[in-house]
Amino acid sequence: MKDVETTIEKFRQTGLKITPQRISIFNLLKDDREHPSAEDIYKRVLKIHPSISFTTVYKTLQTLRDMDEIRELSINPERVHYDPATDDHIHTFCTVCRNIEDFMPDHSCEYLELASSKINGFHVQSAEVYLTGICEDCSV
Amino acid sequence: MKDVETTIEKFRQTGLKITPQRISIFNLLKDDREHPSAEDIYKRVLKIHPSISFTTVYKTLQTLRDMDEIRELSINPERVHYDPATDDHIHTFCTVCRNIEDFMPDHSCEYLELASSKINGFHVQSAEVYLTGICEDCSV
DNA sequence: TTCTCTGCAAATCGTTTGCAGTAAA
């Protein structure tokens, strides 16, 4: 997601409708660096739209994912998390606090750059690097 | 998993018991390059032990994973797959045929080598590189 | 008006667990 306006425009161009619920979800996602789960986002949108359903959040996330506006992270075996950041970076998952964090390599990652390219006949649509372990705060 | 004998020895040393069911599971896993799911393994062991339960297969896989004898792959959002290969390699997942395949980089992958090391205070226990897309056979 | 979205309620399904009987050591 670059910015909410661009996402809205993309929705309109695809014939999708812009609803207050969706705008709120876009806004919440835009500045999020916490890699929220669908449930996380649902709980936060509830404060703005007290009657929104989990289904609406869920379906909007699916749509955003299908449009490549957000990335779906499978690093936590318990649930899916979402990442609105589009730049190349890898993710760490702490098995103690169960937090997902970004890790920016000092030099670009050759694998992350494979997205949209072809290697050995395989057409890469998305590339993920996951590091699982224990974060600094948890390894006292 | 290097070989079944070593795995058996490792089980014995940990006070775990060796059962016919487990030996069959070890043998099936050892030569597998198909990245089977728990269900896949269950179906295959059924031919050898017609009364084995899914629970037994499931718990044995958990144990093998905890002992770092096999890797758990979260590349397919539908279910977990297992990989007995311990060498560094990355995985591709075709969203059409839903097959997982190995991809050996011609030069070593810096991220896969992070396992058991520490970066920015994060103690890496396992490192995975996942490429999702469409395989050669499916992109006709 | 048309077509998509929303919200509810229920289904789905891979995964996980408790427990009693069985078997390895």
Place this chain on the structure above:
DNA sequence: TTTACTGCAAACGATTTGCAGAGAA
């Protein structure tokens, strides 16, 4: 004999779906 394993059956919980009414275009 002791301790772990097996198999059953049920629970769990994130995810997914069908549908009727609401709302965007």
